[in-house]
Amino acid sequence: MGFIPMAVAIVVAFAVFGWSATRRFRLLTIGAPAHRTDRIGQRISHMIQIAFLQWKMPKYKVMGPIHMLIFWGFLVLLINTLILWGRAFDVKFDLWVLGDNPLGHAYHFVKDIFTVVVLVAAGLALLNRVVLRPARLTASIEAGVILLIIITMMVADLVYSGWQMVDEGVGGFDMREPFASLLTLPLASLEKPTMDLLGTIGYWAHSVLVLIFLNLLPYGKHFHVVTSIPNVFLSNLDSPGKLPRDETIEKVLKEEDTGDGEPQFGVAQVQDFTWKDLLDMYSCTECGRCTDNCPAAKTNKPLKPKTFLTNVRGHLYERQNEFLSGQQKEKKLIPDVVDPEVVWSCTTCRACEEECPVTITYVEKFVKLRRDLVEGRGEPPAELAKALRGIETNSNPWNISRMDRAKWTEGLEVPAFDADAHEYLFFVGCASSFDDRAKRISRSFVKLLEKAGVKYGILGTDEPCCGETARRAGSESVFRMTVDANVEAFKELGVKKIVTGCPHCFNTFKNEYPELGLQFEVVHHSELLARLVAEGKLKPTEKVEQKVVYHDGCYLGRYNGVFSAPRQILHAVPGLVLAEVKASQKRGLCCGGGGARFFMEEHGERVNSLRTKQLLEASPKTIATACPYCMTMISDGLKEKDLYDDKGQVDVAEILAVSCGVGERKLLREEPTP
Ligand code: SF4
Ligand code: SF4
Structure with missing residues (x-):
């Protein structure tokens, strides 16, 4: 031959x-x-x-x-x-x-x-x-x-x-x-x-x-x-809910030497990405599954994940000779290669990562770019700067006086946490402590805990922010200062088990706190409630004759795999018919509030509006959620469609409380949602 x-x-x-x-x-x-x-x-x-x-x-x-x-x-x-x-x-x-x-x-x-x-x-x-x-x-x-x-x-x-x-x-x-x-x-x-x-x-x-x-x-x-x-x-085998640490920020906080010149936070230039981030870029098949499922791309934001990745890869390849000869000139990725709006449009929902056939990650790349903007350049969007100031000053992103943190308990007997007497610390979270609508979730939940005989307590006005918003916003310093103080306080209090109704607090406690010094058992309220129902400690007997569609929050579902507990609760309620939409569970669309987007302005078509539209396709009487941020975002989506009357959107704990005879039936919608 x-x-x-x-x-x-x-x-x-x-x-x-x-x-x-x-x-x-x-x-x-x-x-x-x-x-x-x-x-x-x-x-x-x-x-x-x-x-x-x-x-x-x-x-x-x-x-x-x-x-x-x-x-x-x-x-x-x-x-x-x-x-x-x-x-x-x-x-x-x-x-x-x-x-x-x-x-x-x-x-x-x-x-x-x-x-x-x-x-x-x-x-x-x-x-x-x-x-x-x-x-x-x-x-x-x-x-x-x-x-x-x-x-x-x-x-x-x-x-x-x-x-x-x-x-x-x-x-x-x-x-x-x-x-x-x-x-x-x-x-x-x-x-x-x-x-x-x-x-x-x-x-x-x-x-x-x-x-x-x-x-x-x-x-x-x-x-x-x-x-x-x-x-x-070489994929990251850790939980996707754990973002990478930033050693430079840690050194600055500890007042350690960061080497010559200005310290570099996050990713400013392409070579600040890790070699694995660069290998991700080589490995992109350009199948577009990430963009196809991205809520930002679906609502015509400047962020298209595939385009972001291939643009940065193009920039890397173009400058290959410079890098290989060791004579690279300084060139910031933002704004020369990446529009800052691309970075701020990400809701950190992980829909892209869930779809990617070659396990490429996006969230950590965007957060590293945000760290450069926030920590390195001091340029967070104005609304976010306000939220970060709120976390530093009053330990909540709304900057409401921390003395108001326990106002949601008014009229209820809610015990202060005592490690000797209580199994669980109920960590309420900022949203369910300060937001008027979300406060009702906390009230329903403690009534259920009382009914089931669970020993629990709260921190009241001493409860801090968990720091999740700061971390996703790119402010690693605010996050670390918050966490360090919390770890000390929780250790002193002897906290061993935490239950929280907020999937964002849940994720950060469960996946991020352990490597920062505190290992404890963390459950989401839906998991605890489903267990109490299964054990017969809660008996949902009152009928709630409604068609309900459940919206999967990203940090509960896609990040932590909690898909069945909220559904088990709803299935246990007599008379309730649980409907599903096509975009659910791992393919559920984000409400638009993750990744600190909750605190930022959204222009053009809104993610929450699109998600609400999808959920309404099931013709439900009520949309159920298990996250206070999702609740607000979906409620806003209903308001936009003139369908909001404070009842069309409820937390699974609120429905269960009604069925167990401790909730407020008047909170539930009687008429079908058109
Ligand atoms: S995490 Fe969500 S919003 Fe961000 S790029 Fe991926 S799919 Fe889009
Ligand atoms: S899903 Fe993965 S492989 Fe496909 S275009 Fe997106 S990043 Fe590339």
Whole structure:
């Protein structure tokens, strides 16, 4: 088959690929450190599930399975490529385990099937890109060229295999390679020189195109073919609810040396991202699933996660020579590469991360960019600056006097927390302490605790802010000062178990406090209430004859996997019919209030409005939530539609309290929501 040209082609192609790939990998070393070599067993299992078994792909019902087939076919056909290269040196070459034996026959059968499967799948993918063109995909010549290369390779392989079978005396259908054998008759009907020419073209087309394909990889989105498997292996295995710490801020707070020059907080330049953040950029397949599910993108905000990532990657690649020569000029990402509005539009809902088939993360990248804006440049949006001042001054983002924190208890006997007498500290949270509507959630919840005989207490006017808003807003210093004070106070009080009705407090206590010095059991009120119902300590007997749709809050559901507890509560209420909308659980749309967005102005189409519209599609009488921020956002969505009368939107604890005979039935809506 011409071993000299093949040897030259292979050596040259691998040398050029090696050079390109080495430059790309050297570029990773400009990033900040990240530690991703722990928990090897867990990493391997994660990689098998997400990368090899492609578990995330079927979320997209048609293109997902098509990509799975192309990927698996790619693995099977990789072996065939090695065999073809070997045949340039020995026409009878077969990988020794795949020769003329049962394993070899099985392999050639599977390879033949996958050749056709990949051919069809690549054809459909091309059709999708060129004709159907869904909004999530960007028009790309590169993607089209790569798909055409794959299609040509598959056709070439079938022709070569068919030609070989003719050579072996096969003249018609043969189960060993059913599809290739279909070509034996038409090939055999040709003049021998013509048939040999076609077979040789088939051989060389496959063998050489794969080398061209290899060398295109480092220069476009298809580099993910090389990097996505390691990227999944190196994923962050910690809870997504735990944001990374900022060592520089910690040093400044402890008045330690931060080195020469001005200290750098968060990410100002591309090289301030970690090498893993940069590897994420290499690994993006540009499938657009992130943007397709992003509430900011859905409401036409400047943030489109895929575009953000590919723009930063483009900036990194453009300046590759500068970085590799160590002569990079200072260039801030904001505003030169990233519009600050992009960074502030993120609600930190994680819908993008949930969808991404190669486990790329976004929230921590946006928070690191916010840290530069807030801590480094002192440029938070004005409304956010006010909220941060409120947390520093009065330990709540509304900056209401902390002396008003326990006003929600008026008329109730709510005990002050005492570690010797109480099992739980009920951490009320800022929203349910100060917001008039959300205060009713706290009142319903303590009535249920009393009814179930749970020993609990509150901190009253001593309750602090948990710091979550400050952290998501990028003010790591306010967060750390808040946490450090809380850890001291909670330790002194002997707190062992916390229950809270706010998923934001819940997430930060559960996932962020442990590494900052305080390990305790944290439950969300929906989890505790569902348990009390299951144990028979709460008996919902009064009918609430309503159709209710439940809205999954991101920090309760997507972040912490609490999907069933709120639903169990609603299912337990007699007469209540629980409706579901399509966008629920892991695919639930954010209310728009996460990531400190609750305290910021929103212009144009509003996320809460879109979410309310989705929920109303179930024609519910009531929309149930389990988060005080979601409650306000959805209530605002109802107000916008002139559907708000203080009753259309309730917390699961409020419904349960009514059914258990301790709530206020007058709070529930009697008329259906139009
Ligand atoms: S976290 Fe949510 S808002 Fe932010 S980019 Fe991802 S999907 Fe969009
Ligand atoms: S970040 Fe993930 S979901 Fe978004 S385009 Fe890239 S690969 Fe697809």
